[in-house]
Amino acid sequence: MKKILFVMLVAIGFSQFAHAQIYITRTGYIGFFSKTPMEDIKAENSQVYAVIDVAKKNIAFAALLKGFLFRKQLMQEHFNENYVESDKYPKATFSGTFKSNEDVTQNGVHNVDVSGKISLHGVENPVTTTATLEMKDGKLTGKAHLLMVPGDYNIQIPSLVREKIEKEIKVEILIECSATK
Amino acid sequence: MRKRTIFFVGIILCLLATGIAYYLYQKPRTNLAHVSADYAIQAPELFNKFQQNEPEANKQFLNKIISVKGAVQSVQQSGGNTVIVLDAGPTTGGINCSMASAPADVGSLKEGDSIQLKGRCTGFLMDVNITDAVIEK
Numbered sequence: 001m002k003k004i005l006f007v008m009l010v011a012i013g014f015s016q017f018a019h020a021q022i023y024i025t026r027t028g029y030i031g032f033f034s035k036t037p038m039e040d041i042k043a044e045n046s047q048v049y050a051v052i053d054v055a056k057k058n059i060a061f062a063a064l065l066k067g068f069l070f071r072k073q074l075m076q077e078h079f080n081e082n083y084v085e086s087d088k089y090p091k092a093t094f095s096g097t098f099k100s101n102e103d104v105t106q107n108g109v110h111n112v113d114v115s116g117k118i119s120l121h122g123v124e125n126p127v128t129t130t131a132t133l134e135m136k137d138g139k140l141t142g143k144a145h146l147l148m149v150p151g152d153y154n155i156q157i158p159s160l161v162r163e164k165i166e167k168e169i170k171v172e173i174l175i176e177c178s179a180t181k
Numbered sequence: 182m183r184k185r186t187i188f189f190v191g192i193i194l195c196l197l198a199t200g201i202a203y204y205l206y207q208k209p210r211t212n213l214a215h216v217s218a219d220y221a222i223q224a225p226e227l228f229n230k231f232q233q234n235e236p237e238a239n240k241q242f243l244n245k246i247i248s249v250k251g252a253v254q255s256v257q258q259s260g261g262n263t264v265i266v267l268d269a270g271p272t273t274g275g276i277n278c279s280m281a282s283a284p285a286d287v288g289s290l291k292e293g294d295s296i297q298l299k300g301r302c303t304g305f306l307m308d309v310n311i312t313d314a315v316i317e318k
Contacts, residue, residue: 026277026308027257027264046262046279047303047310064310066244066303067279073210087243090304176259 021055023140023177030063031172032148039164041075043068050175052133052140054104059114059142061094061173083155084121092120098131109134114144121153131173144173213281214315216246218299224251224276228269231305242302242309248317249276250297256290263287265298266308277308284316 028048034041045067051060065086070076080086096116104110115128131144147168150157157165220242227249231238251267254275258264263283267276278298280287290296300314 026266027259029260029262044262046259046264047277047306047312049307062306064304064306067310067312069210069279069312071209072206073208074206076210090239091306174260176257 021053022180023052023054024180025050025175025177028061028063028175028177029173030061030068032068033170033172034166036164036166041070041165043070043076043079045069048173048175050142050177052142052175052177054140057097057099059094059096059098059116061175063092064090065092066090083150083157089121092118094118094127096127098133100133104133104135104140107135107137118148118153121155123153125152138179140177140179142173142175142177146171146173210313213246213299213301213313218248219245221248222250224249224267225270227276227309228272228274231309232272232274235305239304243304245302246299247302247311248297248299249278249311250295251276253290253292253294253296255292256287258283258287265290265296265314267296267298269308274308276311278311278314281313281315 026049027046028050029044029046030048031042031044045063047067048061048063050062052058065084066080068076068079070079084092094116096114098112098114100110100112102108102110104112110133112131112133113128114131115126117124118127127146129144129146131142134141134143148171149168150165227242227247230241249267251269254266254268256263256265261283263280265278265280267278269275278300281300284290297317298311298314299317300311303310303312
């Protein structure tokens with residue numbers, strides 16, 4: 001985790017030398033959704049930190065699990081206390097790289113392949129996904145969808161509520177990054 | 182006769198328990214507008230506490246309702262979510278406040294405006310993070 005912050009700080013530091021190569025946000029969005037006939041579950045975090053280095057093609061995310069907000073109070077408490085144990089593991093992070101045949105510094109929507117590692121609940125797993133990066137007037141917007149299986153991160157769903165939660169959780173990511181000054 | 186009374190009392194208790202359970206289950210997330218703050222603090226001071234000793238600051242502030250006063254650094258609105266970042270002095274970090282709802286006067290908030298926000302502290306990640314925030318003044 002300290003590494004991510006370090007990367008962020010280095011990214012900010014480096015920006016003094018490499019103009020408009022590093023894009024950051026502190027207000028990115030990650031939402032996750034599970035829909036079963038029994039229950040619709042939705043949680044959203046709009047305080048996601050992201051850094052994209054377009055020259056090195058690096059990308060990193062960090063978010064606090066307590067920042068995921070549910071509509072129902074009880075669900076949010078269960079999520080924090082029983083599922084992700086946010087007092088013990090407060091942060092979720094991703095760090096990786098992206099590949100693209102296009103020049104993402106040019107205006108337009110670019111398809112990219114992202115691969116890296118997600119760290120959540122004390123477990124680190126490799127992940128790959130397709131995503132889009134849109135460059136528009138100096139702002140870089142990243143969008144991705146992926147599926148995550150709670151069991152992969154050692155998150156146990158009690159049998160009592162297993163029917164109410166999908167096996168694969170849909171995760172939606174939207175980050176609008178500005179170039180560092 | 183007695184048996185019947187016990188039976189009906191039993192039924193009523195069951196209904197009551199189900200009702201309470203259902204109410205608790207459906208209860209929406211707490212609206213903090215009418216909850217009093219556990220701490221009132223200036224933005225730079227709050228940031229410094231986390232910067233200097235994160236575990237200690239977590240013990241004090243995590244999950245607590247904090248009233249923070251500071252200068253607006255930026256206002257971000259996307260997809261129905263509003264986030265206001267408060268300045269914390271000469272540092273890259275700040276106080277990152279996700280608003281419970283978009284404040285009515287959000288459009289007129291400018292960089293440097295002094296405001297006071299109240300919300301739940303969720304931890305530290307480059308900024309001190311606060312959720313469900315409402316503007317106090």
